[in-house]
Amino acid sequence: MSCVILVRYGEIGLKGKNRIYFERMLMDNIRRSLGDLKGIKVSREHGRLYVEHEEDAERVIERLKKVFGIVSVSPARVVPLDMEAIKEGALDEVKEFLKDRGTFKVETKRANKKFPYKSIEINSIVGAHILKNTEDLKVDVNAPLFTVNIEIRENNAYIYSTSYPAPGGLPVGTTGKGGLLISGGIDSPVAGWLAMKRGVEITGIHFYSFPFTSERSKEKVVELCRVLAGYGGPIRLFVVPFTRIQSEIKKNCPEKFYVTIMRRMMFRIAEKICLKEGCTVLFTGENLGQVASQTLESIAVIENVVNIPVLRPLITMDKSEIIEKAKEIGTYDISIQPYEDCCTIFVPKHPATKPKLEEVEKAEEKILGFENLVEEAVEKAESMSITPK
Numbered sequence: 132m133s134c135v136i137l138v139r140y141g142e143i144g145l146k147g148k149n150r151i152y153f154e155r156m157l158m159d160n161i162r163r164s165l166g167d168l169k170g171i172k173v174s175r176e177h178g179r180l181y182v183e184h185e186e187d188a189e190r191v192i193e194r195l196k197k198v199f200g201i202v203s204v205s206p207a208r209v210v211p212l213d214m215e216a217i218k219e220g221a222l223d224e225v226k227e228f229l230k231d232r233g234t235f236k237v238e239t240k241r242a243n244k245k246f247p248y249k250s251i252e253i254n255s256i257v258g259a260h261i262l263k264n265t266e267d268l269k270v271d272v273n274a275p276l277f278t279v280n281i282e283i284r285e286n287n288a289y290i291y292s293t294s295y296p297a298p299g300g301l302p303v304g305t306t307g308k309g310g311l312l313i314s315g316g317i318d319s320p321v322a323g324w325l326a327m328k329r330g331v332e333i334t335g336i337h338f339y340s341f342p343f344t345s346e347r348s349k350e351k352v353v354e355l356c357r358v359l360a361g362y363g364g365p366i367r368l369f370v371v372p373f374t375r376i377q378s379e380i381k382k383n384c385p386e387k388f389y390v391t392i393m394r395r396m397m398f399r400i401a402e403k404i405c406l407k408e409g410c411t412v413l414f415t416g417e418n419l420g421q422v423a424s425q426t427l428e429s430i431a432v433i434e435n436v437v438n439i440p441v442l443r444p445l446i447t448m449d450k451s452e453i454i455e456k457a458k459e460i461g462t463y464d465i466s467i468q469p470y471e472d473c474c475t476i477f478v479p480k481h482p483a484t485k486p487k488l489e490e491v492e493k494a495e496e497k498i499l500g501f502e503n504l505v506e507e508a509v510e511k512a513e514s515m516s517i518t519p520k
Contacts, residue, residue: 134188134206134207134208134209135181135182135207136182136184136188136191136192136205136206137179137180137181137204137205137206137207137282138161138179138180138181138182138195138204139204139205140154140200140201140202141299142200142299142300142301143200143301143302144178153200153305154175156302156305157180157200158173158175159302160200160303160304161195161198164194164195164198165182165184165191165194165195168184168190168191168194170184170185171183176285177242178242179282179284182195192295195297196297196298197298197361197362198297198302199299199327199328199362199363200300200302200303201297201298202297202299203294203295203296204294204297205294205295206291206293207289207290208220208223208289209289210288210289210290211287211288212243212246212283212287212288214253214256216288217281217288217290218256220288221237221257221260221281222264224279224291225261225265225277226265228292228293229268229277233276234268234271234274234276235258235268235269235270235275235279236254236270236271236278237253237254237278237279237281238254238278238279238280239254239282240280241253241283242284243285257279257281258270261279277292279292280292299328300328300329300330301328302330303327303330303331303332303363305330306330307331307410307411307412308332308333308334308409308410308411309326309331309334309405309410309411309412309414309442310334310335310405310408310412310413310414311323311326311334311336311415312337312397312401312414312415312416313335313337313355313368313416314337314352314416315355316416316466317453317457317462317466317467318416318417318421318445320416320460320466321444321453321456321462322414322415322416322443323335323359323416324460324462325444325445326444327359331412332363332364333363333414334366334405334408335352335367335368335369336368336369336371336401336404336405337349337369338373339371339372339373339374340372340373340374340377341372341374342374343374347468351465351466352370353368353515353517354465355462355466356368357518357520358465358520359462361519361520362460365516365517365518366516366517367516367517368514368515368517369513369514370513370514371400371404371512372508372511372513373396373397375504376393376396376501376505376508377393383497383498383499384497384498386479387479387483388486388490388491388494389478390423390424390479390483391424391433391482391483391486392491392498394424394433395432395435395436395491395495398433398434398436398437398441400505400512402439403506403509404509404512405439410439412439412442413439413440413442414442414444415443416443416445417430417445418445418446418448419447421450423482423484424482426485428484428485429484429486431488432486432491435488
């Protein structure tokens with residue numbers, strides 16, 4: 132008897148002729164996530180993936196729980212398609228995890244219809260064997276403390292009693308590439324995580340205004356990307372020098388439009404980086420009505436400067452929901468570190484919440500040669516590859 136990790140996927144199973152593409156991408160992402168561990172072998176068999184390994188199972192499971200496309204994983208015993216072997220494997224499972232007291236049931240999925248026993252027969256035979264060879268155990272088919280799961284597959288039977296949830300979604304890379312405006316706050320990392328959950332390979336774009344913002348603020352963003360990379364693999368991060376542009380905005384534009392024009396500049400730069408990197412869409416952490424730049428009027432005026440789609444995964448979420456998700460995925464404690472990003476400097480006392488496009492464009496014209504400033508920022512952007520911890 133050997134042990135493997137049984138991997139279940141959800142939405143992928145609904146795919147048609149291109150299902151194999153999603154399965155192979157998921158297998159590749161699993162191999163990448165486990166690449167530095169010993170004896171990793173990933174295989175596929177009729178709606179299930181299996182991970183063989185020579186490591187501590189908990190270490191492997193912790194990584195698999197972060198791979199998008201997986202809905203749950205279970206450490207499983209592998210036994211031959213033989214009733215005696217199945218009986219003994221199930222008994223071993225009970226003795227290891229349930230010990231000697233409590234209630235249990237046996238639940239069988241017979242994917243291999245050639246196996247001579249039906250599911251209900253397997254449940255009965257295996258359950259009787261467990262009762263005969265243990266003390267103080269009782270069968271409870273309605274609310275058991277412990278369930279012995281048996282899957283009868285093409286070549287082997289798999290026995291397990293524990294399942295660990297994973298994020299679900301689609302394998303990263305299956306739906307394309309997208310840029311992510313990442314500020315260092317709570318929202319944008321969550322937006323990036325949600326984009327990755329839908330199969331997007333993200334490229335981070337961060338605006339850095341030294342000396343108004345410290346080196347530590349940049350390191351904070353790198354750490355956030357490192358957390359996200361733990362879910363979807365290495366992330367390309369562009370750190371864009373933004374000091375000169377912000378200074379020109381402050382010097383030449385009406386105060387009430389500082390934030391609006393700053394965001395328009397960010398979008399222009401981000402679009403150029405996206406097109407350069409093969410990203411077809413831009414993701415942001417914007418949330419409707421949260422701040423002045425996130426009213427419907429502001430969003431429309433800001434987005435007006437780009438041609439690529441701008442997607443906002445958090446647009447209808449409450450702040451409490453975003454914070455809860457940030458805590459769940461492990462970015463919250465980093466995001467709340469007290470290092471300001473460029474969005475928190477030069478903030479006007481009374482920002483425009485319903486800016487008019489004509490007025491904003493006229494205000495922008497006061498920044499002489501702003502197109503050159505945009506090109507300069509793109510050219511001087513620092514690029515780095517961020518890997519998981």
